[in-house]
Amino acid sequence: MALLALGLGGCAFEHRTNVSDVTQNDLSAGGEPYFDVGPITYQIQITRQLNPFSIEDVGYMAGVSNAQKLPGNRLWFGVFLWAKNQSGQPQLTANNFEIVDSAGTVYHPVALNASINPYAWTQQRLRPNSVEPGPGTTASFGPTGGGLILFDLSSSVYANRPLTLRVFAPGARRPSNVSLDL
Numbered sequence: 001m002a003l004l005a006l007g008l009g010g011c012a013f014e015h016r017t018n019v020s021d022v023t024q025n026d027l028s029a030g031g032e033p034y035f036d037v038g039p040i041t042y043q044i045q046i047t048r049q050l051n052p053f054s055i056e057d058v059g060y061m062a063g064v065s066n067a068q069k070l071p072g073n074r075l076w077f078g079v080f081l082w083a084k085n086q087s088g089q090p091q092l093t094a095n096n097f098e099i100v101d102s103a104g105t106v107y108h109p110v111a112l113n114a115s116i117n118p119y120a121w122t123q124q125r126l127r128p129n130s131v132e133p134g135p136g137t138t139a140s141f142g143p144t145g146g147g148l149i150l151f152d153l154s155s156s157v158y159a160n161r162p163l164t165l166r167v168f169a170p171g172a173r174r175p176s177n178v179s180l181d182l
Helices: 002-009 055-060
Strands: 013-016 034-037 040-050 074-085 096-100 147-154 163-168 176-180
Touching (some): 034 176
Antiparallel strands (some): 034 040, 040 074
């Protein structure tokens, strides 16, 4: 039973390499867990459906009004992200994300207030070799090890897999794309 719970607890993802001027059709799938968005390297720590009635998940949704009143055809979905600036200059992390399902439906994140929610992903200016979430933060020490990007998705996403996470570097016209399996 524990193995079953572990297997259902997280979602796999598939990395798609980014080159700033390629289109989504040009991206090829690979198995590397890291991906670049502009000068920042990112890693999806985990993605999963969140349960607003679960003791652990309530903390992830701190500050979301009416989190437990989501209609039955909707679900909370968390993307927990980690980033590192491996360049020699200070750089801004991404703050523009979308999930797109295979039917072309685009979902935008739910705004989280970082002063209320210690797991919330927030755009940061990272010094060279610095990481987000920062060392010693609740998000870095939490079970996910990443900052939360929260989405309110239609339950139709289960029929419209895979999902693609689009991550836009600050000022970029085109996103980096990571395929998520739900």
